[in-house]
Amino acid sequence: MKRKRLLSLTLATVLTIGTLAGCSSTGIDSSKGKSSDEKVTIKLFTGKIETIDVMNEIIDDFNKSQDKIIVKQEYQKDASNIIKTKFASDDVPDIMTTYEQGFADEGKYLDLGQESAWWDRMSTKMKEACTDVKTGKQYRICTNMTMAGFFYNKDIFKELGIEVPADWNDFVKDLEKIKTEKPDVIPWFIFGNEAWHLGHLIEFIPHGYIKSTLGTVEAKKAMINNDKAKLRFGDANGSMAVFAEKLVELQKKGLINADVLTATNDNCVQDFVNGKAAMFSNGMWVLSSLLEANPEMKDKIGFAPYPGYMPDSKPVVLSAEDSGYSISATTKHKEEAIQFLNFLFNAENQKKYSEVAKSPSAFKDVNAEWAPDSIVTQVNNAIGNAVNIGFTNEKPAGFSGDDAGRLVQELLANKYTPETFAKTYEQYWDDGMKNTK
Numbered sequence: 001m002k003r004k005r006l007l008s009l010t011l012a013t014v015l016t017i018g019t020l021a022g023c024s025s026t027g028i029d030s031s032k033g034k035s036s037d038e039k040v041t042i043k044l045f046t047g048k049i050e051t052i053d054v055m056n057e058i059i060d061d062f063n064k065s066q067d068k069i070i071v072k073q074e075y076q077k078d079a080s081n082i083i084k085t086k087f088a089s090d091d092v093p094d095i096m097t098t099y100e101q102g103f104a105d106e107g108k109y110l111d112l113g114q115e116s117a118w119w120d121r122m123s124t125k126m127k128e129a130c131t132d133v134k135t136g137k138q139y140r141i142c143t144n145m146t147m148a149g150f151f152y153n154k155d156i157f158k159e160l161g162i163e164v165p166a167d168w169n170d171f172v173k174d175l176e177k178i179k180t181e182k183p184d185v186i187p188w189f190i191f192g193n194e195a196w197h198l199g200h201l202i203e204f205i206p207h208g209y210i211k212s213t214l215g216t217v218e219a220k221k222a223m224i225n226n227d228k229a230k231l232r233f234g235d236a237n238g239s240m241a242v243f244a245e246k247l248v249e250l251q252k253k254g255l256i257n258a259d260v261l262t263a264t265n266d267n268c269v270q271d272f273v274n275g276k277a278a279m280f281s282n283g284m285w286v287l288s289s290l291l292e293a294n295p296e297m298k299d300k301i302g303f304a305p306y307p308g309y310m311p312d313s314k315p316v317v318l319s320a321e322d323s324g325y326s327i328s329a330t331t332k333h334k335e336e337a338i339q340f341l342n343f344l345f346n347a348e349n350q351k352k353y354s355e356v357a358k359s360p361s362a363f364k365d366v367n368a369e370w371a372p373d374s375i376v377t378q379v380n381n382a383i384g385n386a387v388n389i390g391f392t393n394e395k396p397a398g399f400s401g402d403d404a405g406r407l408v409q410e411l412l413a414n415k416y417t418p419e420t421f422a423k424t425y426e427q428y429w430d431d432g433m434k435n436t437k
Contacts, residue, residue, distance in 0.1 A: 040336045042071045045086070045093035047079025047196075048323070050285045054356040062343045069336045078195070080400035094331040095341070099140050099324055101224060102397025102432075104132055109139035110327040110334065118345060126362040129321040129390060133220045139326055141341075143350055144359040146322035147379050148204055148283035149386075151290075152302040156185065156278045164302070166385075168246065168309035175255040178278045188250065189277035191268040192260040192412060195405030201247075201281060202404045202425075203392045204306055206239035208316040212387040223394035226433050234426030239310060241422035244411055246309055251412060260412055265289075273297050281306070283318065284379070287358035287371055303378040305386035319388040322359050399432025 059071045076082045083098045130138050165171040175187035211219040222230040232238035250256050271277040273294035305315035327337050347366050354361045354368035411421045
């Protein structure tokens, strides 16, 4: 009897499944060929190590807030190069924080100009920074503003009677004074093991000179059009060769750390907060690391522009868009990507993000305490006393900031003279432009 009862139950179950399969209540969308309960996975690609944890928190909150979309974050240290491989394969992320003009020209990013709910909340300056010069379209949206310059130890400067230098010659004299009077302190710490950092030195110093002398829009046009007469990358007395000459001079004088080619960002942070390094170049994103390593540093951190180093140059400071997001033009999940960004961009999440990233929000309705008052004052003074420049987003996709940084590594390893460095940089830029086209 048990076997008959079991057989009857099995047949009934099969008949029930067969009946349900013919009904519209199956959860199957026959027009799309997939279950309406099937979750969509959104891939977010980033190179921002400083915000991985807070982004994971926000992503986790989003994933728990609904049951249709799963967002996964992928971090890569060498993001600007790895994205090239992703674009060339079937592994293109849906959302990315990497952005290059060449990829915009190739139509790899979605036009976000119609997302008025985002742009209506944004400061005019930051919307302009996110606008493509060639097309007038917005292929990315930033959530924050950031500043970059020299961070310095105020106590060391005060003790030695050093004022923030506006001229490179005075800058060198200050470094020499630090080395002479505090031989155990590194005057300028450069963490050259990380190519992006050296690439930023190119962006902020020689590119900064070009941007400050030509003006923001004209500099962008010169870079997009590879106007050699204005850029002069390969000239023996151009901004690139002079930058290389002055950097090598500092290295020979022992005014930067001897382990420049192996030193990391973590090494720099630790030496700075422990009083073993007087100054270093970086952006506001490093503040969280500094204050976490030593909270007592909050009133000892100074911030200054990059001093003018060419005969006719002025001090410059980065004051630009930060934490930009682009959506792939080929994504199959545009609406889901926008839904996640809506969540990420809400005021509560952006307040949290800004306070972790240590950079003011680009959204007008977000009021974040992004830094101690003493640091905010230092930043405002720097911005008010220097030419404000932006990031070099117009560099060719075939020649990334990391690529430029690797050239600086080779310069510091004595592979180039300043003149051959400049020529090589120009050649790499030209090749990158050709590859982009």
